[in-house]
Amino acid sequence: MKSISVFEIIKVGIGPSSSHTMGPWNAAEMFLDLIRKQHNLTDVKEVFVEFFGSLAKTGIGHGTDIAGMLGLSGEDFEVIDTTKINSKVAAIKSALSLKLGGEVDIPFVYGHHLILNMAKNLDFHPNGMIFKAVFNDGTELEQDYYSIGGGFVTTKEETSVDEVATTTKYPCHSGEDVEKYCKQLGLSFSDLIYVNEEAWRTREQTEAQALSIWENIKDCVYKGISQEGILPGGLRVVRRAAALNRKLLGGKIYPNRDEWFEAVVKTEASFDNINKWISCFALAVNEENASFGRIITAPTNGASGIIPAVLMYSQTFTQFTGNENIIRFLLVAGEIGTLFKKNATISAAMGGCQAETGVSSAMAAAGLTEIMGGSTGQVLMAAEIAMEHHLGLTCDPVGGLVQIPCIERNSMGAIKAITAANIAIESDPANARVTLDEVIQTMWETAQSMNERFKETSEGGLAIAVNIAEC
Template sequence: MLSIFDIFKTGIGPSSSHTVGPMWAGYRFVNELAEKGILSSITSIRVGLYGSLALTGVGHGTDKATLLGLAGYRPDTIEPDDADTIFATIKEKQSLDLAGHQTIEFDYDTQLIFHNGESLPEHPNGMRIFASDANGVVVYFKSYLSVGGGFIVSSDEFNKPEAANGSEPADAIPYPFRSAAELLDLCQQHQLTIAQLTIENEVARHDGNLELVNEKIDGIWEVMNSCIERGLKMEGFLPVSGLKRRSANMYKTLTSNPEAMLMDHFAIMDWVTLFAMAVNEENACGGRVVTAPTNGAAGVIPATLAYYTRFISRNNQQGIRDFIATAAAIGSLIKMNASISGAEAGCQAEVGSACCMAAAALAAVQGATMEQVENAAEIGMEHHLGMTCDPIAGLVQIPCIERNGMASIKAITAARLAMRGDGEHAVSLDSCIETMYRTGLDLQAKYRETSLGGLALYARAQPIKMVS
């Protein structure tokens, strides 16, 4: 079983699997050295990046994130504005401060290697870290796998399902479930909504402290909403590509003509799209976001929730909590039974999962039955099946930013469509999740976050403007 706060984690952009996960890996590696009592003997660190972490690592900030982690910084607490400065200092001074314990020499060009064309056997997002003593002897090394959504496991842990999913023993909570069918049965048996059941499980994890659980859920929305607000105001250009940020100008256009809402019934769609793009522009710039369930898909759930808080008159604080709890329950089903990693299953596993989660949550807070909620989730996922992950130049910019806006509209449509029905439908959510995963495994590697196929080829034919 997974916690709400496993699915929704605060981190920095641009990628949960390529930035948040590797930062945790570096942080964890140094802690393991300390726990083994060998940290003081370490004089050299070497990092190898494999698979998607190598092929799109620079564009996703994997190199920066790994070194920040080794320096003792965590993705949930580091100030995003400080990250680039710290990284530049490490490269310039050719030294690395191991979590404040000691400083060692570190040459970025020779000690952090991108193994393009090579992958670790367990997962396409792989990395290895080696620690050597003064004699040049490797005294400790570990392989880590970034399995999506900021989850990190070692290669030893990977074949243990509970470790690979970041999950806990089922007997630790009152209402364990492994499938949507089990979840609905539990809700019916105990006369609970999906949100209520999820929160009950969370309260059990927090020693019965409902107030603390609510406070932490409120904190998730606070970070999401702050990300929207910042994204609406920030102007300038996206890093590396030099592409112009669009959200601030769109925001000015919409607010300068409010009467358009009265004349254009589809104007709300512009706002929802804007909310999602604002978040993902922030993510592309390395800002603070919430994995929802990943950074690449971080805009869908905040945008759909912003639609609920701004355009649904019967919204309230508990509705926000129920939205997040419902979305987390659906996200945990996807994480436990399939994947939320674009490198493993394509963008259907990221933006598709986010749309699935958002659709279910929006239906739930508008009074849908459990069957309608499950139907909304299935619709949201079904219409992303086969979606590739092919970022141009290895950056979480094209097609990712617009794609979040499109998925937000799909989520709203899915919720509305499900609520027009009675919950009966031909394909179950469980079957759709399994189909997504099998489809992802069938996708060629060039369509799974390697920037070797699809739209990514555009950059070779007509390079986008790149700046240093």
């Protein structure tokens, strides 16, 4: 088993879904690269893409079709101006053409060249898609791709995980591995990850990457608390973060992000206020995610508010502040995410919401426990506690949108993470009867037993009870 960098688990993304937006977007870029390896883009007459299974069933609400079109157009979701996404898609649909790879105009008719096939699943994975290029000489090139969670994409032959993975000095593929190496080397959890991340970059580069993630988190939260109105998609869900922020600050005016942050730090640190701020942070991020905003995928978009909320909490209402703690939080959180990725799943289409908010809550609990001074055993215990109380959580997005119940679930996941950290820091791991590895195994077994209706298909749970057609 190869290792995965923590920055493949925690990374810059775009809403509303890592598996249903970022994955198809990445797949489209991979298909463009495949065409370039075998032909020239100028040789292409037409391109077709068909989405199957969960990708099709919740495709409109998750922006899968949008991701496919923009990916084929050569757009990069890490840098695209998110305010222009709707106009770019509208231009493709109205012109009945698409600029392939940003270079070549080809005909593109929505519903003909792009199809959401809700009646069929591909055998390899619920999030399947097939891209096909027809060339001017009549030949064709076809490739299937599978979005396996967190923006990772695989084919039956080779995965994007393999492309970014390598072997670290001290490979950690389980909680037991982490404990073994920390004890053997006399290192803390985060120090061990510092060493392993040198397989990809220098320590200085790792620190810079982590602090860049932190800046993106603050940007996203600030943008989220600055936006009012109705979320897109047709459910008419009202944004709540801005009003909550305004109430908690007592109407205080702040001219920029940094002064807003300082204003938050100076607010009353009562239990009620802190609890509401944690929810505000999480709501702000997930409202941005639901609006095709730029967020931090950690480990998925549906759970993108949990780690920002817990990290913001640590930097505004605890003594565990500063760059060093921010870095160590993210390193440990990211490594916990890799354990779930390698031994279970971070795809809601495979494991339900336990694979998204559950994993993210476990990651955040571990990161917080690390900077609170917890031992390696306590860090692993915190992750175990957080996931234990997400086991069996279904993915049932109303209307196929990452809004109900997804947004509020991030607030709940953040609170659970903090509670898990507090329990673990006051406990002796030697007395724990359940290990993180056992919980990961249980989560995977639960995922395999879960009815498909509760795996991001909008065919069960609240998605049926609320009785709203996909928007």
